[in-house]
Amino acid sequence: MGVVVVRDPATETPAAVRTALAEAGLAIRPVPPPAGESRPPDLSGVEGIVVLAAPRREATAEQALLRGALAADVPVLALGPGTELLAGADAVGPPSGAPRPPGHGGILLTPAADTDPLFADSPLPPELPPADGPFAPPVEAVTLAVCDGHPQQAFRLGVSAWGVRFLTGTPLDAWGERLLRRFAALVAARAEHTATRAFFTHRAGDWEERFTSQGPAYEAAVARMRLAPGSRALDLGCGTGRAMPALRAHVGAAGHVLGVDVTPAMLASAARHARDRHGHLLAADCNLLPLPGRCVHGIFSAGLLDHLPDPRAALVEWARVSAGNAVLLLFHPSGRAERAARHGRPLDPDDLLAESNLRPALEATGWRVDEYEDAPHHFLARAVLRS
Known part of the structure; x- marks a missing residue:
């Protein structure tokens, strides 16, 4: 089973990500080549996607990959700047070192997190610093974590894609590592359905005519x-x-x-x-x-x-x-x-x-x-x- 890790080409996959995937029996595989204009990317063999990279001008292959993954319910976990690529944000907020508004408070889980496959029964430690800067997720996103001043801290798109702005992939604390392990376990458990959806989503457009x-x-x-x-x-x-x-x-x-x-x-x-x-x-x-x-x-x-x-x-x-x-x-x-x-x-x-x-x-x-x-x-x- 394979998981695509979308990262900056100049960086390595963080050890915490490699470990969580390996424990679930998942291998890291390359990003599939760009899709043709007439159909979504072929996600055959892709059981999940971890997104660590921010949007780049040349990231069209990654954007097509994520659009296809959302359409096929392939599990996606985007961390830190990767949430902008998942959400399709056009503007990048201030850098992570920018001052936070006074009284920003801690990160709080929303009621929607109580029943979320990744966030349920996983209270946040109070010392986690929130992500900075404005962020506009898609209107259909379900908010899972908020904080004063920077309200959108974590969200879910559909049933299988998550964005967690306050985690960057490296270094991760114990809570972040636990979230990664939960995601890897979810990918492994859903692999059969993911493979089916990926195969048929790629072919649905002309299936009837064939x-x-x-x-x-x-x-x-x-x-x-x-x-x-x-x-x-x-x-x-x-x-x-x-x-x-x-x-x-x-x-x-x-x-x-x-x-x-x-x-x-x-x-x-x-x-x-x-x-x-x-x-x-x-x-x-x-x-x-x-x-x-x-x-x-x-x-x-x-x-x-x-x-x-x-x-x-x-x-x-x-x-x-x-x-x-x-x-x-x-x-x-x-x-x-x-x-x-x-x-x-x-x-x-x-x-x-x-x-x-x-x-x-x-x-x-x-x-x-x-x-x-x-x-x-x-x-x-x-x-x-x-x-």
Whole structure:
């Protein structure tokens, strides 16, 4: 797993940063090359970013990298002057040695810090000096730490990017080192989701156009679910929502369709292609669905299950939200042999989708397989939840 450290080329990565990353099993990797104009940077292999450098005239690659990271929810921690690069600030405040206004007070955490993944349960020591100078974070930033005279001391952008102005990366006190270790642990814990978002965010812009021809195959697969009008259907790992029109056609106006994906950029592409006219779109983890139990009558999932780190846990979660006799349809518009040949490798006997592996996995998690097809040009497995 790799973390990009954005720093001044004339400096070394601080020892505290190297140590925190190494303890979490994370390696430091180079900054990816600049992206083309038509798509965000390719963040494949980038599990997190630490920003230590202030904005520079020639920092366009770093700026593109951070824009892509924010879009893909790649974890980012910016310290000291790096917060200006993260926030996209145009003006640099006074140097760190500039006089502070009288009565600046100490740094205080805000109520938002109480539930923040990095700041919760981590009270600040009173002796920490605040950062100097004016600072204007983006309007959507959540303030996590303030001080009189220089109110914006730490903030969060979205769910995965943090800026801490009063820490510079070197030297760090015990509190700063603990924050670094927390960030490194968070990067390692989210690595699987980060990799997925990074891969698909880079490709979301033209994903639909590349696979338009697969529409009829999706329609035929959805028809195999045999959903009744008025049913509630999920499209898990929905991507651009290619199955949603067919799901809506089967459940009718009285039914409900929900497309779930972990990559916001894919859901944005689904909305651009008007898939939200056929149902709701939701950014969520398919292993932890924000749904009550026994509420779904059908689950459609294309090309997802065998890419999950714990497929059995996912099948248990899908069973939890499914009503008795609900249908699960696993689909791919290519057969297993066709995909293996395309990647220049033989069929893997340990492949989860091999019938000898998939049937036991489904049976052990409450599903009964009633159809299995590994055809030359599609893969399909239909299972019913045992009531």
